[in-house]
Amino acid sequence: xxxxxxxxxxxxxxxxxxxxxxxxxxxxxxxxxxxxxxxxxxxxxxxxxxxxxxxxxxxxxxxxxxxxxxxxxxxxxxxxxxxxxxxxxxxxxxxxxxxxxxxxxxxxxxxxxxxxxxxxxxxxxxxxxxxxxxxxxxxxxxxxxxxxxxxxxxxxxxxxxxxxxxxxxxxxxxxxxxxxxxxxxxxxxxxxxxxxxxxxxxxxxxxxxxxxxxxxxxxxxxxxxxx
Numbered sequence: 001x002x003x004x005x006x007x008x009x010x011x012x013x014x015x016x017x018x019x020x021x022x023x024x025x026x027x028x029x030x031x032x033x034x035x036x037x038x039x040x041x042x043x044x045x046x047x048x049x050x051x052x053x054x055x056x057x058x059x060x061x062x063x064x065x066x067x068x069x070x071x072x073x074x075x076x077x078x079x080x081x082x083x084x085x086x087x088x089x090x091x092x093x094x095x096x097x098x099x100x101x102x103x104x105x106x107x108x109x110x111x112x113x114x115x116x117x118x119x120x121x122x123x124x125x126x127x128x129x130x131x132x133x134x135x136x137x138x139x140x141x142x143x144x145x146x147x148x149x150x151x152x153x154x155x156x157x158x159x160x161x162x163x164x165x166x167x168x169x170x171x172x173x174x175x176x177x178x179x180x181x182x183x184x185x186x187x188x189x190x191x192x193x194x195x196x197x198x199x200x201x202x203x204x205x206x207x208x209x210x211x212x213x214x215x216x217x218x219x220x221x222x223x224x225x226x227x
Contacts, residue, residue, distance in 0.1 A: 025142050026053035028071035030062035030088065031104060032080045040075065040130060047135050059083025063091045066099070073138050075125075077104045078116070086119055093120040100141045112223030113148070114164065123147035165206060165224055172199040177216045177225055 027050060029037050037055050044052055053071040056062040060082040066074060074092070078085035085103065092099050102123035103116045113124050122141040125133060126149060133149065140147040165173065168189075175185040182196040189196070200212065207222075209215035219225040 022049055024049045024051040025138060026051055026069070026072045027138060028053045028056065028062075028065060028069055028074045030056040030059070030065070030074060030080065030085075031077040032057050033077075036077075036127065040134070043131055043134055047138075050135070050138060059085060059088035062088045063095075066092050067095065070096075072100065073142050074099065074101045075104055076101050076121075078112070079105075086115070089116070089119050089121060100144075102137055102141055102147065115223075117146070117148075124149065165203060165219075169199050169203050169206075170224060172196060173203050173215065173219055174225060176200065176212050177219070 027044060029040050029052070031037050031040070034057075037057075041052055041055075044050055054065050054069045056065040057080075059080040062074070062076060062080070062085075063083065076085050076089055080088065083091070089101055089103070092101065097120075099120075100122045101120065102125050103121045104125055104127055105112065106127045116124060123137050123146060125137050125147070129149065137147040171189060172185055175188060180188070182200065183193050186193045186196045200215075203209070203215050203219075204211070207215050207218045209218050216225065
């Protein structure tokens with residue numbers, strides 16, 4: 001019997017290792033508007049390797065669902081009942097410092113963006129841009145990076161570069177926005193009228209405002225005050 005010289009009888013063919021698909025990115029949606037959640041679910045359905053992990057309809061439920069589901073990325077609305085989006089995010093981050101959260105909002109104020117980022121948000125997404133930007137935002141945040149809409153990048157940089165309004169300055173500004181005089185503001189906050197004037201002057205300087213009315217207008221636009 002002759003042996004083919006090109007064949008080694010002791011060698012067996014090497015098996016080709018099976019290819020494995022990447023694990024899908026599991027996403028949880030927290031928004032109190034049912035139609036908004038349904039819209040996001042429909043958009044997610046069109047993405048490869050991104051799947052819905054669960055939903056929550058208020059801030060308290062968002063924290064509970066996060067603990068139960070442990071999603072890879074959480075889409076969190078800022079305006080929710082029972083527990084605000086900010087408070088829910090703080091609770092989730094206190095339980096899991098690695099939680100990746102993308103804030104959903106319809107408001108473009110840089111102060112609100114800055115506050116969300118300081119609270120631990122990894123991304124910021126406008127609800128009106130979900131169809132265009134949602135997939136990029138999810139993949140970017142899941143990769144451990146931050147996602148900020150390009151049109152907000154410069155404003156956010158300016159926010160972090162300048163002095164933000166202090167808690168007391170915000171209190172004074174809110175009362176000023178309600179039409180209170182310096183004397184009335186001082187009475188409500190139990191501080192001297194001269195102290196109120198000093199806070200108002202500081203607010204005007206930080207916001208680059210010409211007067212009290214202008215300061216309120218800027219504060220609303222930038223997200224320091226609700227419209």
